[in-house]
Amino acid sequence: MYTIGEVSKMFNLPISTLRYYDKEGLLNDVDRDSSGIRKFNDKTLEALRVIECLKKSGMQIKEIKEFMNWCSIGDETLLKRKEMFIRRKEHIEKEIKELENALEMIKYKCWYYDEAIKDGNEKRVKHYSSTNA
Amino acid sequence: MYTIGEVSKMFNLPISTLRYYDKEGLLNDVDRDSSGIRKFNDKTLEALRVIECLKKSGMQIKEIKEFMNWCSIGDETLLKRKEMFIRRKEHIEKEIKELENALEMIKYKCWYYDEAIKDGNEKRVKHYSSTNA
């Protein structure tokens, strides 16, 4: 059992964010002690790891909430959940490709400015712009 | 010379976004015809390509504006610009790594649900959670 402050440190997430996730229904059934204080368990930690991952994959909070809901419904949603992960996989693979393209252009720009700095101006290197970037 | 509508189609960007970029100062000195209509040139197209790339690398509009400003100042900002691209390179490389980590977890989840669907439930496969994800 962990307090909200402990979990906040473990995940490097503001306490306000954890409360927000709870309020939005991303953290199914968070236990409370007799005075209403949240007691997080290992299931919550696992949920937070999944949330981190799904956010990275471009999902919105309300979509993640929907997924968490499917999880608590049970076996009848297994297929839906699998299909969702397949879509996330495709999304993230596409995103990586796009980032790699951007990275190529940025690397070219690093070279471009290296050369320009050597020359003191962009005159010579400018000619390459249309052919390389 | 291109109209805003043509550029919108070329870059698959809403006209409103192009006007917004112009207003925010991301598109240095866009020419206008005698009745005030924007006439984009190849320099603008190149700027748009750079903007796309810098956005992908995680930069904010106001930071991109600052960079565009450096470009119009001239050779004295060459070093600054190069350093900026080096930082963008680092940022994007870090981002790719994080996405690759998320992708690993998502792939595991795809396998997990594949197995669970074969079994009709998560009972058997659940045991692997702590060791794999």
Add this chain to the structure above:
DNA sequence: TCTTGACCTAAAGTTAGGTTTATGTATTAA
């Protein structure tokens, strides 16, 4: 006893990056 620190809630506020709306102008085809 008092104060400090960690927790709680509801509700308002914030920010980025656009988008929409309302209104107007200029060109062109029927």
Add this chain to the structure above:
DNA sequence: TTAATACATAAACCTAACTTTAGGTCAAGA
């Protein structure tokens, strides 16, 4: 001449994902 298009502006609006604020509870240590 009228209607449709494509352009223009300023200003209001929107959304997601938090964050901040204001006010309150509770347990522990000095």
